[in-house]
Amino acid sequence: MGSKRTLFLTGGAGMVGRNIQDHPAAADWHILAPRSAELDLTDADAVTRFVDTHKPDLVVHAAGRVGGIQANMAHPVAFLEENTAMGRNVIMAAHRAGVRDFLNLASTCMYPRAAANPLREEMILTGELEPTNEGYALAKIMATRLCQYIGREDTDARYKTLIPCNLFGLHDKFDPKHSHLVPAIIHKVHEAKRLGQDTVEIWGDGTARREFMFAGDLADAVMQAANDMAALPDLMNTGLGHDHTINDYYATVAKVVGWDGTFTHDLSKPVGMKQKLCSTERQAKWGWSAPTSLEDGLAQTYRHYQESFAQ
Numbered sequence: 001m002g003s004k005r006t007l008f009l010t011g012g013a014g015m016v017g018r019n020i021q022d023h024p025a026a027a028d029w030h031i032l033a034p035r036s037a038e039l040d041l042t043d044a045d046a047v048t049r050f051v052d053t054h055k056p057d058l059v060v061h062a063a064g065r066v067g068g069i070q071a072n073m074a075h076p077v078a079f080l081e082e083n084t085a086m087g088r089n090v091i092m093a094a095h096r097a098g099v100r101d102f103l104n105l106a107s108t109c110m111y112p113r114a115a116a117n118p119l120r121e122e123m124i125l126t127g128e129l130e131p132t133n134e135g136y137a138l139a140k141i142m143a144t145r146l147c148q149y150i151g152r153e154d155t156d157a158r159y160k161t162l163i164p165c166n167l168f169g170l171h172d173k174f175d176p177k178h179s180h181l182v183p184a185i186i187h188k189v190h191e192a193k194r195l196g197q198d199t200v201e202i203w204g205d206g207t208a209r210r211e212f213m214f215a216g217d218l219a220d221a222v223m224q225a226a227n228d229m230a231a232l233p234d235l236m237n238t239g240l241g242h243d244h245t246i247n248d249y250y251a252t253v254a255k256v257v258g259w260d261g262t263f264t265h266d267l268s269k270p271v272g273m274k275q276k277l278c279s280t281e282r283q284a285k286w287g288w289s290a291p292t293s294l295e296d297g298l299a300q301t302y303r304h305y306q307e308s309f310a311q
């Protein structure tokens, strides 16, 4: 314990944070993961005091106000303001305290809405953002650029950003008001099975495409990065390099849950980006790929849902 390096993990109780703490390589670190009730990251002075007191060797910034398309559209002020404040406070407190290594988590929502797929890291800030999550994306771009500027001005600082694709997994949010696509489908299809319903409604026409990675796999990439920050590119997509239609995700979840009903489409619901598929070129050069198949990840997530959320 005495010889372990200290990792300040923000958002340690969230989906990504819990998967990081459950990763086998987490045992190599002394992890500090305060809840928001103990350390409100929007409070700059409190963050500075925390970082100055603990002087971590590495910060992994996995906290944020996070939600699916509907939550982002309903609360753009909070998504922009809280995420900007958290990013700025954590990054600046770490840099002022002399923390050399910082791993920032962004999101593929910060790519321009009309960018050609697959999305390459140098496309950031080359076009207009997707309006359904613009506030959140602006906050993510701010934190990403701040890390890059710090790295440019202070060549000892390794302030780097992973850009994960959409994620799902254990400890996801299943509440329909906040959920992303995959947990929303799991909840809807499970409920249809439980209540004996023979149809489930899909938002939009189902032809939009998404790249959903198992959150345990993102944790694996984070731990590989943590172990050798020098080897990590300063900005890198973390994804699968392939995607599926929304209709495909519904069909696959129905198979995993064991429900054989049919689907309808509600064309009045928001659809967002038509496609946001990562280029995995940098990730491949870095020497990593996601190990979990969609079916296996969904089966694990459905078991977790049944244990923690389902009626």
Ligand SMILES: NC(=O)C1=CN([C@@H]2O[C@H](COP(=O)(O)OP(=O)(O)OC[C@H]3O[C@@H](n4cnc5c(N)ncnc54)[C@H](OP(=O)(O)O)[C@@H]3O)[C@@H](O)[C@H]2O)C=CC1
Pocket: 010, 011, 012, 013, 014, 015, 016, 017, 034, 035, 036, 037, 039, 040, 041, 042, 061, 062, 063, 064, 065, 066, 067, 086, 105, 106, 107, 108, 164, 165, 166, 167, 168, 171, 180
């Ligand atoms: N989920 C996804 O599909 C994707 C996520 N990401 C990024 O990964 C990161 C983690 O996301 P995810 O785990 O899904 O999010 P969750 O919503 O599951 O977790 C977010 C965490 O942030 C913490 N938090 C929120 N506000 C504050 C605050 N004011 N002070 C301190 N802590 C706060 C919460 O802490 P507490 O529980 O203690 O309140 C919570 O544990 C985010 O940066 C997100 O943008 C990127 C791409 C896709």
Ligand SMILES: C[C@H]1O[C@H](OP(=O)(O)OP(=O)(O)OC[C@H]2O[C@@H](n3cnc4c(=O)[nH]c(N)nc43)[C@H](O)[C@@H]2O)[C@@H](O)[C@@H](O)C1=O
Pocket: 066, 067, 068, 069, 070, 072, 107, 108, 109, 132, 133, 136, 165, 166, 167, 179, 180, 181, 182, 184, 185, 201, 202, 203, 204, 208, 210, 246, 269, 270, 271, 272, 273
């Ligand atoms: C990772 C990224 O994720 C977010 O963007 P998003 O990918 O658009 O979010 P989503 O997962 O909620 O939806 C994906 C797609 O799925 C369709 N869809 C069908 N049926 C349901 C459904 O029942 N619920 C939801 N939520 N979507 C549905 C929905 O219409 C859309 O086309 C950002 O806000 C931001 O959080 C971010 O960083």
